[in-house]
Amino acid sequence: MEKSSRSWSATWRERIRALQNIPPLLSIVWESGPGVVVGGLSARIIAALSPLAILWITKRILDAIQGHFSGRPLPQGFWWLVAAEFGIAAISAMLTRSVAFFDALLADRFTRHVSIRVMGHASRLDLASYEDPVFYDKLERARVQATDRIYMIQAMGLLLQQFITAASLSAAVLAFSPWLMALLVAAVVPAFLGESHFAFLGYTQNIRQTPIKRQLDYLRTVGASKESAKELKLFALSDYLSGEYTRLSNQIYDQNVRLARRRLWAGLGLALLSTAGYYGAYTYVIYRTVIGALTWGSLQFLAGSIAGASTNIQSIFSTFASIADQSLFLTDLVEFFKVGPVVRSKPGALLAPRPIRDGFQFDQVTFQYPGTQRAVLDRLDLRIEPGERIALIGENGQGKTTLVKLITRLYDPTGGRILLDGVDLREYSIEDLQKQISVIFQDFMRYEMTARQNIAVGNLEAARDGAVQRAAGKSLAEGVIERLPNGYEQLLGRRFEGGVDLSGGEWQKIALARAYLREAQLLILDEPTAALDARSEYEVFQRFADLTTGKTALLISHRFSTVRMADRIVVLENGQIAEQGSHDHLMALGGRYAGMFELQASSYR
Ligand SMILES: Nc1ncnc2c1ncn2[C@@H]1O[C@H](COP(=O)(O)OP(=O)(O)OP(=O)(O)O)[C@@H](O)[C@H]1O
Ligand SMILES: [Mg+2]
Numbered sequence: 001m002e003k004s005s006r007s008w009s010a011t012w013r014e015r016i017r018a019l020q021n022i023p024p025l026l027s028i029v030w031e032s033g034p035g036v037v038v039g040g041l042s043a044r045i046i047a048a049l050s051p052l053a054i055l056w057i058t059k060r061i062l063d064a065i066q067g068h069f070s071g072r073p074l075p076q077g078f079w080w081l082v083a084a085e086f087g088i089a090a091i092s093a094m095l096t097r098s099v100a101f102f103d104a105l106l107a108d109r110f111t112r113h114v115s116i117r118v119m120g121h122a123s124r125l126d127l128a129s130y131e132d133p134v135f136y137d138k139l140e141r142a143r144v145q146a147t148d149r150i151y152m153i154q155a156m157g158l159l160l161q162q163f164i165t166a167a168s169l170s171a172a173v174l175a176f177s178p179w180l181m182a183l184l185v186a187a188v189v190p191a192f193l194g195e196s197h198f199a200f201l202g203y204t205q206n207i208r209q210t211p212i213k214r215q216l217d218y219l220r221t222v223g224a225s226k227e228s229a230k231e232l233k234l235f236a237l238s239d240y241l242s243g244e245y246t247r248l249s250n251q252i253y254d255q256n257v258r259l260a261r262r263r264l265w266a267g268l269g270l271a272l273l274s275t276a277g278y279y280g281a282y283t284y285v286i287y288r289t290v291i292g293a294l295t296w297g298s299l300q301f302l303a304g305s306i307a308g309a310s311t312n313i314q315s316i317f318s319t320f321a322s323i324a325d326q327s328l329f330l331t332d333l334v335e336f337f338k339v340g341p342v343v344r345s346k347p348g349a350l351l352a353p354r355p356i357r358d359g360f361q362f363d364q365v366t367f368q369y370p371g372t373q374r375a376v377l378d379r380l381d382l383r384i385e386p387g388e389r390i391a392l393i394g395e396n397g398q399g400k401t402t403l404v405k406l407i408t409r410l411y412d413p414t415g416g417r418i419l420l421d422g423v424d425l426r427e428y429s430i431e432d433l434q435k436q437i438s439v440i441f442q443d444f445m446r447y448e449m450t451a452r453q454n455i456a457v458g459n460l461e462a463a464r465d466g467a468v469q470r471a472a473g474k475s476l477a478e479g480v481i482e483r484l485p486n487g488y489e490q491l492l493g494r495r496f497e498g499g500v501d502l503s504g505g506e507w508q509k510i511a512l513a514r515a516y517l518r519e520a521q522l523l524i525l526d527e528p529t530a531a532l533d534a535r536s537e538y539e540v541f542q543r544f545a546d547l548t549t550g551k552t553a554l555l556i557s558h559r560f561s562t563v564r565m566a567d568r569i570v571v572l573e574n575g576q577i578a579e580q581g582s583h584d585h586l587m588a589l590g591g592r593y594a595g596m597f598e599l600q601a602s603s604y605r
Contacts, residue, residue: 018324018330018331019327021328021333022323022327022330024330025149025152025330025333025334026156028113028117029106029110029153031113032106032109032110032113032114033106033113036102036105036106036109039098040098040103040106040157041157041160043095043099044095044157044158044160044161045160045164046091046095047095047161048162048163048165049164049168050089051165051168051308052172052305052308053088054085054088054092055169055172056301057081057085057088058085058301058304059300059301060297061078061085061297062297062300063295063298064078064081066296066297103154103157107153107154110153111150114149114333118142118143118333121337122139124344125339125341126341126342127405128369129339129341131370136214137210137214138336139336140210140214141329141332142333148329151322152322152330155323155326159316159323162312162315162316162319165308166312166313166315170305172301172302172305173309180284180285180306181309183281184277184306187273187274187310188274188310188317189317190273191314191317191318192318192321196324198259198267201259202259202263203328203329205256209252209255212252215248216245216248216249216252219244222241223241223242223245274314278307281306281310282303282306285299285302285303286299286303342412343409343410343411345428345429345430346426346427349427349432350423350427350428350429351432352435353420354521356386356420356421356522357421358386359383359384359386359388359552360383360384360407360418360419360522360552361383361419361422362380362381362416363381363417363418364381364416365377365382365406365415365416366378366413366415367406367411367413367415376399376402376575377399377403377576378576379415379416379575379576380403380416380575380577381577382403382577384522385552387550388552388553388567389545389553389565389568390552390554390567390568390570391557391563391570392554392556392570392572393569393570393593394571394572394573398573398575400556400572401441401526404439404524404526404554404556406418407437407524407554408433408437408439408524409433412425420433435520436520436521437521438515438518438520438524439526440511440515440524440525440526442526442527442530442556444507444508446502447492448491448492448499449492450489450490450491451481451487451488451489451510452488454492454513455471455477455513457514458471458513458514459519462517463517467517468488468513469488470516471514472513474513474547475512475513475515476509476540477506477509479509480502480509480510503531505533508528508529508531508532509532512525512540520551521551523548524554524555525554525556528540528557529541529559530559537561537562541561541562541565545565559600560596560597560600564583566583568582569581569582569583569586569593571593578592
């Protein structure tokens with residue numbers, strides 16, 4: 001009991017804290033279209049007052065008719081009252097349409113504005129953030145906020161409207177009898193508490209279910225995607241996957257059913273209470289009319305005001321509860337915007353040297369991925385001279401790609417430092433440093449855009465016509481593109497209609513063109529030729545020697561035919577450099593390199 005009362009107050013605190021998310025949301029809404037916001041609000045405010053106006057005119061009409069039956073003449077301008085009521089009803093119908101119009105415009109603008117802000121912010125975050133599942137959940141939730149919170153914004157407009165209507169009608173009821181008003185409010189409050197309590201339970205349940213929902217998403221993707229189709233068929237995985245899907249989604253379904261059932265019963269009881277409150281007040285007014293204390297007009301006016309006030313107050317509470325509920329979801333969006341990158345440029349950061357004179361120097365560099373224990377790099381020392389072509393080799397998982405992530409500052413070392421021309425990398429502006437480096441990762445992107453765009457993304461500023469073609473020529477992508485039906489304008493990938501898919505090696509040639517277009521001082525290719533056929537690989541490296549003159553190049557490869565061409569070969573093992581030197585030197589040494597080389601060579605003999 002004690003525990004549940006504490007959690008009760010804790011949940012309320014959390015709910016109230018979530019309301020603090022509303023001001024930042026309002027400022028985003030405002031930014032996305034001030035004119036539309038003002039238009040929508042004005043329409044709502046005027047529309048909010050029309051119920052009272054109509055009730056009041058109807059009362060005047062009924063009183064006049066009652067007087068007429070008791071022998072008094074109809075008051076002057078009686079028919080104008082009828083016309084006025086029609087006028088108000090017409091205007092209010094128009095306003096309802098305008099509200100819908102402004103809501104629709106605002107929804108579009110808000111979605112666009114939030115999506116752009118989320119994308120912009122996401123691009124500034126650390127790579128590490130994306131590899132942290134907790135953060136990734138948050139990002140996923142923040143991303144859907146863009147479209148899912150539209151209802152909440154409309155609800156806030158609606159809340160204002162309901163509030164004004166309820167206040168104006170309540171004032172009328174209050175003027176008649178404060179007791180009636182108190183009765184109405186007392187009947188509505190429990191319903192509000194119930195509503196918001198269940199809304200909150202729904203939210204916490206949703207959060208708890210996120211990891212499962214992510215698994216479901218994954219299963220859905222694997223179960224129906226181009227990448228997985230081949231294995232799915234050949235390993236006959238489909239039944240296994242749909243079985244898993246059913247098992248997991250049943251868990252979620254059962255939890256949801258339990259909550260919905262509780263909500264149903266509690267909601268029924270509370271709704272009955274509110275209805276009883278309304279009819280209590282209504283009966284009192286009828287009684288007063290029957291004993292002659294009220295005119296027909298007043299009966300109609302009060303009954304209308306009580307009904308209107310009661311439904312609007314109820315709606316205020318439920319609208320508010322839904323806003324409070326949704327504002328809990330905003331926590332993800334607001335917190336997402338609060339997370340900043342850890343790896344970032346210092347104020348007053350240096351520009352990267354042009355040209356690089358001294359090269360890169362790893363100085364006792366140690367690195368552990370966040371949340372892991374193992375030092376992938378362990379007090380590693382390595383020099384990369386300007387103009388040198390280095391091949392980095394090592395077995396799977398020895399940290400080759402990791403080393404590239406450190407040079408490019410996707411991560412910072414956890415120990416030691418990396419110097420560029422004698423200055424710690426952390427002193428340089430990240431953007432400027434990254435401009436000097438051109439990297440094609442093992443898992444390079446295949447943009448489902450045109451061939452030209454796929455190359456141009458390597459250097460959007462320099463992507464004028466001739467430059468893209470030249471880069472394609474250097475990487476052998478030219479031959480691939482010539483065979484495409486639409487040449488450079490051919491859409492690649494099969495996601496969109498008219499797209500053409502490429503083979504692994506063809507994609508790789510396109511990615512290489514991207515690297516050449518960049519014209520950076522340091523070129524890093526992580527397994528650049530893994531998918532290339534023997535002839536293409538040979539040609540790529542024939543050219544590679546010419547193309548990289550005057551540049552520093554770091555090549556990562558498991559193919560010794562490629563590796564041999566480097567000025568220096570560096571063997572990475574257990575987070576350190578096991579051997580380094582030229583091919584001949586390392587062969588003469590008879591150590592690890594010689595062993596690996598022999599192993600690979602023997603399979604060709
Ligand atoms: N994001 C990550 N989070 C945690 N550990 C990681 C992450 N990326 C890589 N690792 C671990 O770091 C080690 C080195 O990985 P890395 O990708 O640098 O290897 P590699 O030498 O490039 O291997 P390969 O030849 O297979 O490409 C691996 O054991 C891997 O499990
Ligand atoms: Mg790798």
